[in-house]
Amino acid sequence: MAGSSRLTDFLLAAGIGRIDSDDPDEWVAAIESTAGSTVEFFINWDAYDSESQQQLAGKYEDFPDDADNPGEKLAYIPTTDGRKVPARAGIRYYIRPKN
Numbered sequence: 652m653a654g655s656s657r658l659t660d661f662l663l664a665a666g667i668g669r670i671d672s673d674d675p676d677e678w679v680a681a682i683e684s685t686a687g688s689t690v691e692f693f694i695n696w697d698a699y700d701s702e703s704q705q706q707l708a709g710k711y712e713d714f715p716d717d718a719d720n721p722g723e724k725l726a727y728i729p730t731t732d733g734r735k736v737p738a739r740a741g742i743r744y745y746i747r748p749k750n
Contacts, residue, residue, distance in 0.1 A: 658678070662681055662682070667684060692746060694742055695743045696714060697739050707730075
């Protein structure tokens, strides 16, 4: 990750730059300045089973194929005891605009 938080990463990706202030008004102004702009990013899935404390999937490709929807994945990992551990979507990285 580029910054120290997801918000910092978003602002960097939006071309705003790093905000070196503890003033919430400056952060709000920076966020509001992104209204209407387009930011490209990459989303991926993972699945963590809190009962077994195991990572079951680390990326979208690790999820089982959805037999009812060819070309798509199930949004969960089935466990041997019949539970369905849901996918967690997360932003892996933003694509910074070229200046």
